[in-house]
Amino acid sequence: MFSYKSSMATPIRLLPREQREGRLREAGYNVFDLGADDVFVDLLTDSGTGTMSDAQWAAMVRGDEAYAGSRSFERLRAAVSEVMGFDRVVPTHQGRGAENVLYGLLVGEGDVVPNNTHFDTTRAHVAENGGDPVDCPVEGADDPDAEGAFKGNLDVETVRTLAEDVDAERIPAIVLTMTNNSMAGQPVSVANVEETRALANELDATFVIDACRFAENAHFVRRREDGYADRPLAEIAHEQLSHADALVMSGKKDGLANVGGFVAVRDSDLFDRAKQRAILYEGFPTYGGMAGRDMAAMAVGLREAVTEEYLEARVGQVERLGERLYEAGVPIYTPVGGHAVYLDAERALPDVPPKAFPGQTLVCELYREGGVRGVELGSFAFPGADRPELVRLALPRRTYHDEHLEHVVETAAAVLERREGIDGLEIVSEPENESLRHFSAELRPR
Incomplete structure (x- = not known):
């Protein structure tokens, strides 16, 4: 051990x-x-409450506090690219800042947003933008005693039925929360990620992964999903995110940092719009509400999280x-x-x-x-x-x-x-x- x-x-x-x-x-x-x-023992949350490594503290000392073009941002962007596979990154002060930036762009009045299970701030951000957050967990997920290796999965057939009932054009995004925090932290399989990708293509919807605990999810994939037992954890972590169009991330979880988060996207137009919205709500796109030292600590933490x-x-x-x-x-x-x-x-x-x-x-x-x-x-x-x-x-x-x-x-x-x-x-x-x-x-x- x-x-x-x-x-x-x-x-x-x-x-x-x-x-x-x-x-x-x-x-x-x-x-x-x-x-x-x-x-005495505080188990309220694992968000930003962990202990950073000596390597993270060392990185903080070298933090670059430049308002624009910070070296610390470049280190964070490089870590996100290496570990998570996204090159377009918009930093935010924490995960809910990332939700505000992304869902403020994707969700409008009358829209419907399916999720394996919305967490509290995700649900609130969708609703705040006029959308209807709909939970679509798999059968048995709400049973504490039910067996299942991936009880955090999204029920894609439920989403398909939902699209028929409300008109697919009203579904701008499908969200997969990994791991599924509101459903007892249960993991999501890579097969379910692939199914969700295919469904998003069918509905012409943006596929978003809430990646707060992506590293822990990779650990369960290697343990429980066929074909992954001998794969490196870092490789699995990268693959499971490779199917998404966008990520929202709280670096206070699997970024192993005490503050910070980011939006990561593939589409260049969405990236430009996210940067503009971030300027309004978070800060300039190369710091986004974080000090340079915090971005430096998260860059190290992302790499440590997949070891x-x-x-x-x-x-x-x-x-x-x-x-x-x-x-x-x-x-x-x-x-x-x-x-x-x-x-x-x-x-x-x-x-x-x-x-x-x-x-x-x-x-x-x-x-x-x-x-x-x-x-x-x-x-x-x-x-x-x-x-x-x-x-x-x-x-x-x-x-x-x-x-x-x-x-x-x-x-x-x-x-x-x-x-x-x-x-x-x-x-x-x-x-x-x-x-x-x-x-x-x-x-x-x-």
Whole structure:
């Protein structure tokens, strides 16, 4: 097993239970409003929360902060070309900036955008531009116990039927999220990528891959898809993206950086338009909301992300957490994905009715019990969607150790031991855009 040596340490502390309960009340039972110092093990997200390598820190020292024509941008563009196969790159401050740039160009009023499963900001950006975001997961994806090597795939026949119902001209883009974050981090097969490419050709639609976790996806392809067992991970990562017309990327995931993202496209006209929109919303096209040092760090991180040693350690740690939770009797979504373990809140808290948000209730109880912060990805985060009540425990990259994993397992098991006394939550206030309500809504115990 490949491991890392710590070069920097950050002290953390577990607040007394009484203080944790007070912090939870003050936060309106929404863990997004907890302070970082209130949290002992923070699994809210793996986005930008990981630990960078010494090579990335070294690259930051050499960052070029030129407003235009930065050498750091050239290094980032070269890394995107080498690792992902796209030469036309528009940097942004993070993934949602990339979504704003690209979907603001592709999506208009009355359009329909199919996706294997939209994540929260993707759904919101499509809707904000007047489009209808439609989830098209494969059969069994919403069943935490269903078997399947690639439960993150897009159901191409569902999209075909959708195109017949709404008129194909109303579908400007088909999006494939890789891995499928909203569906428990499940991977997408290369065969499904190829099928989606063919479908996009049929519908004359732009094929977009949300590539935030493309490296982790390549790891699963090599493990599970016929014909890839002996292929280098970097080669697989490159191939699976080769069929797309465009990428949106948060470098805070498989870019192994703390900030940043980009849009990458093949079409020269779309590239020119993306640069103009980026100037308006992000910054000049050779920095796009990022400092030069951050672009330099991401350029190194993209290359590190497709190495054998890194991916074995990364996915292996997530698997170990899943195995330990399962052995402790905590219901989880299987198979375990690449960046997070997803808890099945409906089975964990069977006495909490669906209207009382069992997922968000479990999130709050994990914090109350052991200072562990996760995030709900069920009916609270996706109102009106027919999906399982999941709680995501996302592991920051190269950050936590086995002792932290054991604490998470002990915390979850302790919550289950006292679950009969847990009643659920109700919403007190929420923002107008309900697609983003889980970031800022306030709740209270029923």
